[in-house]
Amino acid sequence: MKKIKIGLLGCGTVGQSVYKLLKLNRNKYLAILDGVELEIVKILVNDLEKDRDSIPGELLTTNPHDIIANKEIDIVIEVIGGTSIAEEYITEAIRNGKHIITANKDLMATRGQEILELGNEYFKEVKYEASVAGAIPIISTIKDNLQSNQITKVMGIINGTTNFILTKMFAERRSLEDVLQEAKDLGYAEADPTSDIEGLDAARKIAILASIAFSRRVKLENVYVEGITKISVDDVNYARQFKSTIKLLGIAILKDDAIEVRVHPTLLPLSHPLAKVDDVYNAVYLEGNAFGDLTLIGKGAGGLPTASAVVSDLLSIVKNMNKDILKVQNCSCYLDLLIKKIEDTISHYYFRMVVVDKTRVLSKIADAFASNNVSIDSVIQRKLPDGKAELVILTDRVLNKNMQSAREQIENLDVVIEIKSVLRSEKEY
Amino acid sequence: MKKIKIGLLGCGTVGQSVYKLLKLNRNKYLAILDGVELEIVKILVNDLEKDRDSIPGELLTTNPHDIIANKEIDIVIEVIGGTSIAEEYITEAIRNGKHIITANKDLMATRGQEILELGNEYFKEVKYEASVAGAIPIISTIKDNLQSNQITKVMGIINGTTNFILTKMFAERRSLEDVLQEAKDLGYAEADPTSDIEGLDAARKIAILASIAFSRRVKLENVYVEGITKISVDDVNYARQFKSTIKLLGIAILKDDAIEVRVHPTLLPLSHPLAKVDDVYNAVYLEGNAFGDLTLIGKGAGGLPTASAVVSDLLSIVKNMNKDILKVQNCSCYLDLLIKKIEDTISHYYFRMVVVDKTRVLSKIADAFASNNVSIDSVIQRKLPDGKAELVILTDRVLNKNMQSAREQIENLDVVIEIKSVLRSEKEY
Numbered sequence: 118m119k120k121i122k123i124g125l126l127g128c129g130t131v132g133q134s135v136y137k138l139l140k141l142n143r144n145k146y147l148a149i150l151d152g153v154e155l156e157i158v159k160i161l162v163n164d165l166e167k168d169r170d171s172i173p174g175e176l177l178t179t180n181p182h183d184i185i186a187n188k189e190i191d192i193v194i195e196v197i198g199g200t201s202i203a204e205e206y207i208t209e210a211i212r213n214g215k216h217i218i219t220a221n222k223d224l225m226a227t228r229g230q231e232i233l234e235l236g237n238e239y240f241k242e243v244k245y246e247a248s249v250a251g252a253i254p255i256i257s258t259i260k261d262n263l264q265s266n267q268i269t270k271v272m273g274i275i276n277g278t279t280n281f282i283l284t285k286m287f288a289e290r291r292s293l294e295d296v297l298q299e300a301k302d303l304g305y306a307e308a309d310p311t312s313d314i315e316g317l318d319a320a321r322k323i324a325i326l327a328s329i330a331f332s333r334r335v336k337l338e339n340v341y342v343e344g345i346t347k348i349s350v351d352d353v354n355y356a357r358q359f360k361s362t363i364k365l366l367g368i369a370i371l372k373d374d375a376i377e378v379r380v381h382p383t384l385l386p387l388s389h390p391l392a393k394v395d396d397v398y399n400a401v402y403l404e405g406n407a408f409g410d411l412t413l414i415g416k417g418a419g420g421l422p423t424a425s426a427v428v429s430d431l432l433s434i435v436k437n438m439n440k441d442i443l444k445v446q447n448c449s450c451y452l453d454l455l456i457k458k459i460e461d462t463i464s465h466y467y468f469r470m471v472v473v474d475k476t477r478v479l480s481k482i483a484d485a486f487a488s489n490n491v492s493i494d495s496v497i498q499r500k501l502p503d504g505k506a507e508l509v510i511l512t513d514r515v516l517n518k519n520m521q522s523a524r525e526q527i528e529n530l531d532v533v534i535e536i537k538s539v540l541r542s543e544k545e546y
Numbered sequence: 547m548k549k550i551k552i553g554l555l556g557c558g559t560v561g562q563s564v565y566k567l568l569k570l571n572r573n574k575y576l577a578i579l580d581g582v583e584l585e586i587v588k589i590l591v592n593d594l595e596k597d598r599d600s601i602p603g604e605l606l607t608t609n610p611h612d613i614i615a616n617k618e619i620d621i622v623i624e625v626i627g628g629t630s631i632a633e634e635y636i637t638e639a640i641r642n643g644k645h646i647i648t649a650n651k652d653l654m655a656t657r658g659q660e661i662l663e664l665g666n667e668y669f670k671e672v673k674y675e676a677s678v679a680g681a682i683p684i685i686s687t688i689k690d691n692l693q694s695n696q697i698t699k700v701m702g703i704i705n706g707t708t709n710f711i712l713t714k715m716f717a718e719r720r721s722l723e724d725v726l727q728e729a730k731d732l733g734y735a736e737a738d739p740t741s742d743i744e745g746l747d748a749a750r751k752i753a754i755l756a757s758i759a760f761s762r763r764v765k766l767e768n769v770y771v772e773g774i775t776k777i778s779v780d781d782v783n784y785a786r787q788f789k790s791t792i793k794l795l796g797i798a799i800l801k802d803d804a805i806e807v808r809v810h811p812t813l814l815p816l817s818h819p820l821a822k823v824d825d826v827y828n829a830v831y832l833e834g835n836a837f838g839d840l841t842l843i844g845k846g847a848g849g850l851p852t853a854s855a856v857v858s859d860l861l862s863i864v865k866n867m868n869k870d871i872l873k874v875q876n877c878s879c880y881l882d883l884l885i886k887k888i889e890d891t892i893s894h895y896y897f898r899m900v901v902v903d904k905t906r907v908l909s910k911i912a913d914a915f916a917s918n919n920v921s922i923d924s925v926i927q928r929k930l931p932d933g934k935a936e937l938v939i940l941t942d943r944v945l946n947k948n949m950q951s952a953r954e955q956i957e958n959l960d961v962v963i964e965i966k967s968v969l970r971s972e973k974e975y
Contacts, residue, residue, distance in 0.1 A: 141835065146694075246691075252838060258691065261862065262675075262683030263683060265571065265575075265854050265860070266854055406570065406850075408681035409844065409848075410844065410845070411843070413841070414842075415839065416838045421838070422838055427694075446578075451577050
């Protein structure tokens with residue numbers, strides 16, 4: 118019986134779950150691999166003494182070279198996270214002839230191209246399904262299952278923390294600060310939640326998905342990002358009046374040989390398949406030129422769900438190891454499409470502003486929109502105390518730069534006290 | 547530049563869409579296949595004269611041997627449908643050294659094992675993604691993307707016609723007959739809709755999915771089937787009162803080394819990810835021992851959506867043709883799990899009955915349930931004219947044989963005029 122020897126870099130929740138899953142479904146893996154056994158032979162940890170139930174102490178090492186330079190090891194699984202050390206270990210492992218599986222979105226969104234191309238050069242596969250949307254097999258779905266299509270749109274709820282927060286704000290009409298504290302208490306948000314709530318985590322993931330969907334390398338720096346920190350309960354309540362919810366979406370669109378990639382809170386009609394994806398669930402909605410649309414909904418995080426993606430990658434590498442491969446094509450970014458500036462993107466917009474409550478206010482504001490080619494779809498006006506009013510306006514689909522100039526003009530109107538928020542809306546679904 | 551030559555058996559909507567898609571995305575396919583060109587060289591039709599826009603007449607033939615015995619052809623795509631002729635062509639094509647792609651659920655649900663094993667014997671791939679759920683890549687999702695898991699449950703809306711009918715009945719409170727006529731007028735239902743509304747189409751598809759999910763060949767004859775013909779507007783209205791909808795589901799469950807596979811109308815809570823899948827959309831909900839749950843929603847029929855599945859299969863076969871494959875494993879049914887009798891399955895049940903409206907009726911009925919170990923979850927009672935009442939009862943999870951004997955006992959009670967309907971409910975989600 119042949120054995121495939123595996124080294125594991127990192128032994129946190131995901132690493133331990135990978136170990137556990139290989140035991141749990143061992144019989145199935147033996148069957149589909151024709152008797153080939155998968156064995157984790159070394160695990161890199163920081164602290165040998167920490168309690169890790171069911172993992173034998175003799176597998177642990179604090180020396181990375183016991184894995185990345187170990188001649189016995191065929192495949193290296195990287196679940197450390199972070200960029201600099203992970204990149205160093207992965208590139209050295211590839212040069213030493215190991216196939217790579219990584220769950221590292223930070224690394225793949227910034228140094229993905231270099232790592233994938235190094236894999237090509239050394240005939241080694243680099244797989245990273247676990248880096249986006251946890252258990253949802255979105256990378257293989259786009260890359261393999263839907264390969265007959267040109268994908269034209271990817272739109273995803275790909276950050277569980279912000280989805281938990283927005284779900285609670287919507288369902289319980291509570292403030293962001295309040296719900297964020299609960300998320301921290303429950304362990305759904307980090308002590309420093311900046312990367313999640315500012316949209317940077319989602320930006321990394323949509324960069325990875327856009328690269329695969331459009332065959333054009335998209336890096337973190339190419340993604341326009343707005344977080345959820347400015348969303349208030351008022352916005353959530355108005356969204357409800359428009360039969361919509363608010364979700365933090367990663368959006369990537371291909372149109373007329375140009376692409377746009379952005380992350381921002383978005384008003385989404387309740388009828389949209391992503392609108393009811395609540396709590397820490399992730400989901401990705403795709404459009405393509407043959408399948409039409411397809412939505413995948415599943416668990417975006419957690420030990421076993423992430424291990425599910427890692428071990429599926431592992432099995433697919435092992436199945437290929439028996440074949441005589443002429444070429445490894447980790448990186449499929451062969452197109453050089455233009456990435457649009459955010460000014461040139463088109464969206465519906467939602468404006469919420471406090472104005473002086475007197476006649477002709479609405480007409481002045483409507484004039485400012487009109488003179489910038491921004492047409493209005495619907496308006497809600499509500500009286501506030503002290504001679505003020507709140508005005509909520511949904512626009513038609515307009516160019517971002519037109520919206521921006523309308524916004525500046527409106528901010529300078531003497532009847533406008535403050536623009537409280539400006540959000541995008543995915544109305545046309 | 548190398549060419550892969552393809553023969554197409556059948557040139558209806560799907561066949562024409564496959565031809566169209568190969569033109570539409572030609573540049574992408576050349577890129578991902580490293581310059582290998584895909585060319586349809588012969589198309590089998592019944593009638594050479596029929597109008598097929600954009601397909602050159604010289605490709606057409608009425609002689610199947612121009613394709614299945616053609617030495618130039620590498621891959622045969624079967625989109626004729628039906629069983630006997632399709633099986634004859636496919637098996638002869640395999641023996642002549644062709645890889646096979648088929649969209650034929652009738653054939654795969656009855657003769658799948660024989661065909662897949664013949665493919666193994668001749669080292670030829672047999673792929674059939676398009677046979678279930680149109681554009682939703684559910685076969686590759688289970689077989690490849692989620693291969694690290696033991697799948698424990700598959701539950702799907704896999705028949706568009708009945709989903710259209712039930713959606714309309716729910717939204718517009720119209721009768722089955724009425725909506726069925728509309729479905730025929732719109733072309734969503736066949737002139738003879740028996741196979742759809744009696745659940746046989748869904749049964750074929752869940753047989754295919756259960757075989758793949760549980761590595762145990764499940765044939766059409768192993769599937770317990772109930773159609774939607776007995777569903778009335780009254781049932782739909784009561785479902786609404788229970789915050790549920792009614793969907794025709796294909797359900798396959800693995801538990802304690804035994805499986806159950808069934809198709810029937812099901813009360814589904816509105817909070818379930820399948821409950822809002824409306825009209826002709828298909829969807830499949832999966833549970834597995836690592837990913838947890840995953841739902842896929844997409845187009846279940848139509849020319850290009852089905853061609854999406856066919857051509858993705860085609861690309862994956864062509865990618866493999868460059869490799870030195872030691873073994874072809876089309877059929878992965880290596881387990882011999884028990885298939886449960888329907889009597890031994892467990893569900894929640896919904897009973898609707900007309901009774902005599904007098905005291906002690908409910909207690910007699912409750913006694914009959916209790917004496918068969920059927921416990922009651924909730925009851926709705928509504929007065930009818932002429933001294934009658936309608937009684938709707940939801941049970942807890944009970945054995946089918948206990949439900950059956952309770953049903954017989956209740957039918958014989960002098961206070962019970964008629965049991966109008968008995969449906970299953972997926973309550974515990």
